[in-house]
Amino acid sequence: MSEVIEQLDFNSYIAGFRKHLYHIFREKYDYNKISLNRDFPADFLKEIMDHKPLAVSIPTIHGGRGVSVKECLGVLSAASYESLALSLTFGINIALFLEPLAKYGDFDVQHRVFREFIENNAMGGLMITEKAYGSDALNMKTSYQPVDGGYKIKGEKHWQGLSGVANFWLVTARKSNANGDLIRDIDFFVTDDSNPSQHISVLERYNNLGLYAIPYGVNTIDVVVPEEQKLTPESTGIKLMLDMLHRSRLQFPGMGLGFIKRLLDESMEHCQKRMVGGVSLNNNDSVKFQLARIQAAYTICSGMCSFSVGNSGVEHDLATLSIEANSVKALVTDLMHESAQISLQLSGANGYRLDHIAGRSVIDSRPFQVFEGSNEMLYAQIAEGVLKLMRKSKESNLLAFLKAYKRTNLSASYFRTQIDFQLDGPLSQRDAVTLGRMIARVICFQFVLEMNGYNEQLVEITRQHIVMDLIMYNGQLNAGNNANPTFDYQENSDWMDFV
Template structure:
């Protein structure tokens, strides 16, 4: 283990985060122009090295290995400070923290993680996670990457893609399935640590993708034909599938860290622009519609603050989150929806100036969009939320939504605000489109529960009340959509007799 700590790691968190934020401000606004940097692919090594020299990833390393101690509050604080300046940078940290360092800290053997953590602190190490495959996106349980056990190692073969930090990470967590003697693949999953510096562990990048946003982060397609020592296999507490759920749910529960700084930046930029933009005799800020739009970003700020506070209490590695899908899916889907809407609003109020990739609003709109897709698309997650609640209702033989939510621990405190909207029966099997609508409602009610907890801790009441009213307005619209009878399907052969040119003189 490391005998000494470098000074930046050993300071109190308030000083540590202030120093980190000043470094980002200097690098992105004084020495360089972040708006111009955002136009190029990748982050110059001279900048990334100076950022990593401040040891931001030490927040996700245990103290006994030279880190700051893996406190969720500090992990989310780093993500928030980074996302205020650059959502790409924050996602780089999020990948390293939630998808590599925390799983290694929890599931790797002590001798293995000691060397890894030392490299992260002393040599600016970086790590990522490989699950997704070209033919099996969200269907991870059917992945075709496989491993064979040998005398002292595991041989792993397969194809992975859309891994953030493709060709850039020093380490990878690789998910695969065991190949059985029959040639079939086992149902369970295993995770292996791959050290790309080792000769037999080098991963070939077949293609770099032209990702639409998040230019700082390389994505691509990777071909695996590697051999890793047996000690590099993660040790699950029960099954590999539950370990994967624990890892992914913890990651989703820490999305609010990335959302926090980003939403605050959208709010600050929008308020400043609208205050300074004059329309006739008054500022844009004084217009009623503008007030409505900005209030939605401010409500997102409050909701995200509440999610961060909740995440700090439940998402540490000491907790097994395999069964925490309801909260993890709700938090991830709602916060990423709010991130994208906040960016859309800033772009809109900024006018033509916002429609540029070098503008924080235009860039933020593109960068935040992918957050609604990766780690489970939001439509899929909302459907899963509704299905989970629906199964619980059937088990309890309860059809009245409000009555059920009044008893559920995640919604009991918040549902009184939505009694009118949830006063209906669910007595039939719901189509998928209805499940998505219902999931959106349920996720937002769960989120308001976090807001009420934040209020009880002393958070300012005017922001709390504004947030609740904003969500009530949103849920009212969602319930109308849920109740509307809609069985419309796509007309496949639509081109016959449907050209407007044939019906005009």
């Protein structure tokens, strides 16, 4: 099977894979029932993995199809049309294990590990997050020390997708000096769970709210790995991590596209068939607005995919591409969750069921706005990055700067009224988040414009919705809201005392 798949042109391969997933999810199995259980059933998952979807992110020299961004996004999109959990499973493997290993790993280690993926349907994941240091990865306490012929790693990680399931892990740790202090830089190590000295135990399994098919938990690390299983950064481990995370964020649109398209297809079909007062639901003006909103999300996500294909391959160093990567990740995940909320609303009471596509989508898409950096943090970083560039260029007008900035020089003029204002003073953090939301939309609309020949009606729908969003966010910036919570709120706040 793997040799046949390697030889297929991608159009034939992805068409066959979509058909295969449709058959498994909707004909052979009742996935609506399966989706309410924890984990994918072994036989169910085996039928999917036997089609070798992860071969798209394995170099041809090791038996894969090559590390092609277009093919990786195509596989992620095909999977998310049927199951967001399946697509995230693939995304974890592709962006957080296989691609970093292909770029930074020892050749012999690559060959051994990649053959396990091709021949035995192995899986891999990434361990960064610790309980006390979520987004503060640079202060992680997992440590390592050199030992004879390798490294001893000790620590604890949590919220790793595929906990207890992955065969291989990329584990992050900081080197411990002779006095016990941890250096600032971070290193990455490959662990092989089949080797007893490298086995990582699951201390606790989390009862995650959604994404039932993916196990999460607390992992205890006390392993020894040979020295060749340490990744080799081009400069520092921190830059390696940024390169990897930015590449991963730029592949979120692959997961988002199939997911949003499924919600759009389901919602449009429902609104065409659902009769209210003798006419179909899609004749309602507010329904048209909501359907157009999902279509705008689909269009923006398509532009993101196009951008990622040209800019996120392993041959690129993405360590400095924070503005683009953060814009893509934050905006696409907001659009995913908003599309799910709209789909549930349009579905009526039936949507409020966990075994309904809309209900499940609301729950499954929500954590995407949190992991790999909460969206508020990423939007603030976008604003900070752009403000730094504006200061460097001695430009304080946002429109003037964005018209000259390479990521917005085509799109900025479409929104001149909404972004024509000065930024010549300090911003509060809440305003930085709002500004980041605006900038991300202008950046990502340029990705749409750069798809020459793309559906003009969808482009116009998207432009109108972005104008609406920018007007709203501009209003937030000008509202002067500096309200902070009072921690003594219970004083004089019981309404019963006032009637």
